[in-house]
Amino acid sequence: MDTQAQDNRQKKFWLYIVLALVLLAMASCVAGIRSFFDEDRNPATRITALKTMPANRLDVNASVISTDPARGLMKVELVFHPLGDLVAGSRHLLTRDIRLLTNAVGKTEILLKKNHAAQPLELTLSLLDGDIALYPADKYNALLELDASTQNGAEAEVPLPLVLYFTSHNHLLHAEASLGADSQDSDLQAEIKLTRPMTIQAFAWFMHGVMVLIGISAAMVTYNVAYKGKKLEAGLMIWMGALLFVLPSIRSMLPGVPPLGSFTDYLVFFWVEAATSLCLFIMVVTWYQRAPDDK
Numbered sequence: 001m002d003t004q005a006q007d008n009r010q011k012k013f014w015l016y017i018v019l020a021l022v023l024l025a026m027a028s029c030v031a032g033i034r035s036f037f038d039e040d041r042n043p044a045t046r047i048t049a050l051k052t053m054p055a056n057r058l059d060v061n062a063s064v065i066s067t068d069p070a071r072g073l074m075k076v077e078l079v080f081h082p083l084g085d086l087v088a089g090s091r092h093l094l095t096r097d098i099r100l101l102t103n104a105v106g107k108t109e110i111l112l113k114k115n116h117a118a119q120p121l122e123l124t125l126s127l128l129d130g131d132i133a134l135y136p137a138d139k140y141n142a143l144l145e146l147d148a149s150t151q152n153g154a155e156a157e158v159p160l161p162l163v164l165y166f167t168s169h170n171h172l173l174h175a176e177a178s179l180g181a182d183s184q185d186s187d188l189q190a191e192i193k194l195t196r197p198m199t200i201q202a203f204a205w206f207m208h209g210v211m212v213l214i215g216i217s218a219a220m221v222t223y224n225v226a227y228k229g230k231k232l233e234a235g236l237m238i239w240m241g242a243l244l245f246v247l248p249s250i251r252s253m254l255p256g257v258p259p260l261g262s263f264t265d266y267l268v269f270f271w272v273e274a275a276t277s278l279c280l281f282i283m284v285v286t287w288y289q290r291a292p293d294d295k
Contacts, residue, residue, distance in 0.1 A: 056160075072127045077121070080112065080121075094112055101145075103145040138258075139194065140173070141194070145189050149186065172200060174195050177193075200256065204264075241280055
């Protein structure tokens with residue numbers, strides 16, 4: 001009776017463990033889905049130094065298209081909405097030239113010509129700091145500068161009030177923008193901070209945990225076969241050899257996978273790959289040393 005009661009307690013214990021893991025998995029799934037859609041529902045951040053909104057101004061919608069931390073670059077699309085007497089007619093043609101100065105890579109000046117509609121433009125910005133080697137806890141800063149002015153014929157340039165609406169739907173890096181301290185009515189500085197969403201960080205660390213468990217599994221099998229004398233089956237060596245190719249595949253599944261040599265490679269990947277290789281070598285040596293009739 002005592003043995004049966006103990007078995008029942010063990011079954012209940014493992015049942016509770018399985019239920020807890022299922023609930024944890026469901027909660028993680030819900031959290032991930034919510035994080036995904038929350039990124040899309042983030043409202044545009046209005047960035048301006050204006051105290052009041054003049055009728056004649058230039059509204060700019062800036063949205064993050066892509067980020068490339070490995071190259072230290074990000075792409076931003078600008079959509080222009082001139083207001084007031086800057087445009088005329090149903091086609092919203094400009095009534096005067098608009099000149100924009102930016103800090104973009106390779107495109108420091110933008111000219112929106114009179115009698116033409118303002119077309120969207122794509123700018124490339126530099127990531128000012130941050131290191132992808134710290135993946136998945138890497139953080140970055142960027143700066144978007146816009147200086148607007150208008151000119152009508154031979155008249156001198158007149159500063160043009162600016163309003164920037166910033167949005168980001170990049171699910172690999174979450175971007176937030178704020179008004180720079182040196183901003184003026186017609187000269188905006190948007191300070192952008194980029195971080196990995198918590199869901200991305202959690203999944204990346206989970207995959208590294210999977211690598212660790214694979215290495216531990218290989219070590220346990222090797223210990224039981226080489227030192228405790230358990231039967232050496234050919235399938236075990238095939239399985240262990242396959243792990244050497246599975247581990248790089250798992251690493252390549254990481255979202256926003258960093259280049260080889262990041263911090264987590266030194267922390268997990270290199271060591272697990274080396275340990276698995278050593279385990280396979282020990283298994284081969286064990287097979288070589290055992291007699292043909294050894295079970």
